[in-house]
Amino acid sequence: MYYKQQLFDIIFNENPTSFIKWLTKQPLKEQVVILREFKQMVLQNMFKSQNFSIADTVKALSKTIDEYEKEVLAELDAEAQHKEALEEQEKAMQQIETTTVGIKQYVLSCIVNNEPNAAEMKELAQKIIALEKEQGTHNPDFWEAIL
DSSP states (O other), X not given: XXXXXXXXXXXXXXXXXXXXXXXXXXXXHHHHHHHHHHHHHHHHHHHHHTOGGGHHHHHHHHHHHHHHHHXXXXXXXXXXXXXXXXXXHHHHHHHHHHHHHHHHXXXXXXXXXXXXXXXXXXXXXXXXXXXXXXXXXXXXXXXXXXX
């Protein structure tokens, strides 16, 4: 039991509120571990002292710890899913950026090389430039070959 000595020191040498303050400063995963160790200490003390009058309290404590653990795991899972979603969003944004640059390069190439679709590409380029200006992303250097 990793936290046994800390638990013992806090619970028996300080007041009960210091235990709560210390516990809430720990990472969520560790809070569950600490509460499990606390429950083990209480159980050991109960059996060692043969004082079973607190059995109902220990049972309620155990149930509360189980519920808290479920909530912590749900929160950690939600955080992991959120992080994963943000990473996927960033990846998608990078793919969109890469694709957009590729499309613009294709449009520019068609115009510069006077491809059969150059007139349509020039019209498309004008729409892209207008959209870029509207969004504040216009880079005139990119389009200078056709301007």
